[in-house]
Amino acid sequence: MTSPSATAAAHPASAPAIDPKALRAACGAFATGVTVITTRLGVRDHGMTANAFMSISLDPPLIAVSIARTARLLDLIRQAGRFAVSVLPEGTENLAWHFAGRPDETIADPLHDLDGLPVVRGACAVFTTHVAEAVEAGDHVIFLGRVSALERDEARAPLLFHKGRFAELEPGAAAGLDLACLMDGNHW
Numbered sequence: 001m002t003s004p005s006a007t008a009a010a011h012p013a014s015a016p017a018i019d020p021k022a023l024r025a026a027c028g029a030f031a032t033g034v035t036v037i038t039t040r041l042g043v044r045d046h047g048m049t050a051n052a053f054m055s056i057s058l059d060p061p062l063i064a065v066s067i068a069r070t071a072r073l074l075d076l077i078r079q080a081g082r083f084a085v086s087v088l089p090e091g092t093e094n095l096a097w098h099f100a101g102r103p104d105e106t107i108a109d110p111l112h113d114l115d116g117l118p119v120v121r122g123a124c125a126v127f128t129t130h131v132a133e134a135v136e137a138g139d140h141v142i143f144l145g146r147v148s149a150l151e152r153d154e155a156r157a158p159l160l161f162h163k164g165r166f167a168e169l170e171p172g173a174a175a176g177l178d179l180a181c182l183m184d185g186n187h188w
Helices: 004-010 020-027 072-080 093-099
Strands: 035-041 044-050 053-057 062-068 082-087 111-114 117-120 125-137 140-152 159-162 165-168
Touching: 035 062, 035 072, 035 093, 035 117, 044 062, 044 072, 044 093, 062 072, 062 082, 062 125, 072 082, 072 125, 082 117, 082 140, 117 125
Parallel strands: none
Antiparallel strands: 035 044, 035 082, 053 062, 062 140, 082 125, 111 117, 125 140, 159 165
């Protein structure tokens, strides 16, 4: 347990304020994948585009998503107790925008069912979960989800997001790269 004085020393009140726009721009230097987070409440499917997704644990199988307190999906996930994550493949920027609040009427039936949840058709990978924990974190809530089902399409490359723009891997950029050693905590 941390003492109050140790906490105060680690976070001094006189620390300079961080400009939210500067923080967002700095975080944008980290390239991420693009996901659609979905849930089902009753007979209605709901989803939103997000890049705040990460693997947490292999045993038990846990993933995490971070949802803004202002997002409509937040309360829907709380009510449903479940969510799914679909990793978008390259070439699906229109789908990312569609689920980011810019509906595209040309997109018909983008979801299918896996384990009782909606997931994106043709995704690189999909995960269905049951909420294991919700962690209040500033202006977001982090949901830890225990994975109950997954699918993966090894032939698809992911859509990327970097510095506020969509991007794609260069052909062959990941060929021969084995990151398994990083996933289990070993070093190169």
